Amino acid sequence: MAVRIQAADFDAGAEIAALRRGNPKVGAVASFVGVCRDANDGAAVSRMTLEHYPGMTEKAIGAIVAQAKERWGVIDALVIHRVGELKPADQIVLVAVTGAHRGEVFAACEFIMDYLKTRAPFWKKEQTPQGSRWVEARVSDDEAAGRWAGKSKDAA
Amino acid sequence: MKVKVLYFAGLREQVGTPSEDLDVPPTTVAGLRSQLMARGGAWQTALAQGKALRVAVNQEMAQPTTAVKPGDEVAFFPPVTGG
Numbered sequence: 654m655a656v657r658i659q660a661a662d663f664d665a666g667a668e669i670a671a672l673r674r675g676n677p678k679v680g681a682v683a684s685f686v687g688v689c690r691d692a693n694d695g696a697a698v699s700r701m702t703l704e705h706y707p708g709m710t711e712k713a714i715g716a717i718v719a720q721a722k723e724r725w726g727v728i729d730a731l732v733i734h735r736v737g738e739l740k741p742a743d744q745i746v747l748v749a750v751t752g753a754h755r756g757e758v759f760a761a762c763e764f765i766m767d768y769l770k771t772r773a774p775f776w777k778k779e780q781t782p783q784g785s786r787w788v789e790a791r792v793s794d795d796e797a798a799g800r801w802a803g804k805s806k807d808a809a
Numbered sequence: 810m811k812v813k814v815l816y817f818a819g820l821r822e823q824v825g826t827p828s829e830d831l832d833v834p835p836t837t838v839a840g841l842r843s844q845l846m847a848r849g850g851a852w853q854t855a856l857a858q859g860k861a862l863r864v865a866v867n868q869e870m871a872q873p874t875t876a877v878k879p880g881d882e883v884a885f886f887p888p889v890t891g892g
Binding site for chain 2: 734776777790
């Protein structure tokens with residue numbers, strides 16, 4: 654289980670290969686890559702700055718990953734989240750999960766991402782033609798995270 | 810008692826500082842928020858009641874009733890938008 658917050662870009666393929674390397678118990682790998690879009694809420698976005706809370710961010714993601722591991726019994730997980738200046742088409746976040754079977758890794762990967770969006774202290778500021786603005790939290794993200802609350806392991 | 814207070818993102822810009830060390834009597838998250846609001850101006854606006862605001866004490870999400878103790882690190886910030 655690893656959590657990395659960094660300004661530098663990452664090689665998703667190499668990270669995923671390293672995550673499962675040498676472990677023949679792994680039968681499934683699921684991953685998600687979040688990317689910076691060139692538009693949001695009706696405005697063109699030319700640049701984005703990601704701020705975080707050093708210390709708490711790592712802890713919060715670590716707790717989310719630990720919860721996913723316990724709930725789905727996955728083998729390993731990796732979260733890399735970039736901070737600082739980003740531009741459209743840049744990678745923002747990687748979540749990769751390994752396990753024995755696809756069901757648990759799909760679920761764990763989505764759970765980690767949904768919880769990260771609502772619980773890990775990051776904030777995005779976008780540069781648009783009208784100036785810069787802080788991105789507002791979305792109700793749909795809260796709903797996405799909320800749907801995991803009542804779900805049993807079997808239903809996931 | 811001494812506490813460290815941190816501000817992030819839009820809130821940090823509104824109050825004009827990323828952090829400060831304060832000397833306050835033992836209190837709660839709500840109490841500390843009220844004390845900061847009493848400074849008036851941008852503090853009152855940025856920390857106004859009813860505003861979507863999150864608070865962490867020692868890097869764990871906190872409630873208005875959470876106690877603030879000597880040496881604690883209290884952070885105020887807007888709802889998160891990472892990922």
